């Protein structure tokens with residue numbers, strides 16, 4: 119699209135518009151907005167055999183390899199000679215300016231937003247004014263982000279596995295996706311996503327690491343491995359608020375929240391911070407549908423979140439000869455959905471590779487993209503995206 123450089127002569131210097139535009143349009147892999155919009159392109163100079171590019175980055179940016187790669191690709195696609203990309207660090211003053219800019223972009227403006235417009239969360243008003251008035255990018259009505267809270271009646275049903283694979287499947291379909299691992303006592307999402315990078319820092323904001331196209335924040339980044347989280351209510355409430363407010367989420371289309379099992383303080387805090395969240399319940403085929411339904415309904419009522427769908431996990435095992443074995447019984451998901459008056463959105467088979475993929479940090483939708491499970495998650499992702507918007511809180515949702 120941005121070529122037009124074919125005629126570049128041997129001694130041509132300067133900045134053919136196409137190449138400069140292509141560099142400006144590169145979306146920074148950790149800041150989630152185009153470099154040009156963020157004012158980070160310092161120089162684009164097309165020379166005889168090389169294109170010199172200089173990009174400014176904050177010191178706490180942990181995705182520079184990806185950034186350089188993306189810039190090189192953009193330059194090559196524009197038809198210019200190969201890029202030599204130099205990175206320079208922003209000054210402290212420039213960093214704080216960038217922080218304020220990101221806040222204004224994150225708070226309701228959306229990734230499509232070129233600027234903060236009228237009626238949008240006023241980063242300009244709140245951005246630099248201290249912690250008390252930091253905008254919560256997900257509570258605002260103008261937020262472009264759909265928030266999917268993934269819950270379950272109890273632990274071990276595969277809630278985190280479903281969250282991670284659904285998130286990656288959504289990213290594979292081209293959506294911008296974030297995961298908040300709110301299972302603060304049993305965090306597992308960073309390991310399942312194979313994240314080795316720590317969150318970056320920009321002023322008072324955290325930049326979430328990204329893996330398989332999914333950005334994520336988890337308690338796992340902040341407590342040493344093998345150490346239990348001993349925080350209780352108020353501290354956790356504060357931590358969760360920071361996870362939502364002090365993280366540069368970059369206005370993703372979808373934020374998936376891996377809730378802790380059951381109805382606890384953490385879930386209540388989340389619901390308070392993200393009142394627009396939609397609740398999805400993961401269950402297994404053998405679960406006594408009525409009891410799980412009761413729990414899910416209680417959860418939805420307490421959190422005041424609309425119940426949107428059921429996802430059944432470990433539904434069957436397919437043997438090499440194609441025979442399906444329903445190891446854990448059958449019908450749990452559909453009965454639960456019926457009890458709750460919502461849809462059964464998908465059934466995920468039991469596959470050893472799903473477990474090992476989680477252990478190794480390579481979700482099965484990445485390691486076996488053509489396989490049975492990946493197809494299930496792709497379809498689940500499509501169904502979730504296609505759901506009509508929530509209309510009203512359905513207070514009538516009770517177990518019949």
Ligand SMILES: Nc1ncnc2c1ncn2[C@@H]1O[C@H](COP(=O)(O)OP(=O)(O)O)[C@@H](O)[C@H]1O
Pocket residue numbers: 270272273274275276277278279280306431432433466467468469470471472473474476477
């Ligand atoms: N469909 C599946 N097939 C095989 N193993 C699974 C499946 N779903 C989950 N597991 C495994 O079961 C265990 C519990 O899953 P996890 O996602 O951690 O559950 P939860 O978050 O509900 O506690 C993990 O070891 C996970 O790898």
Ligand SMILES: [Mg+2]
Pocket residue numbers: 277278279301304306
């Ligand atoms: Mg879990």
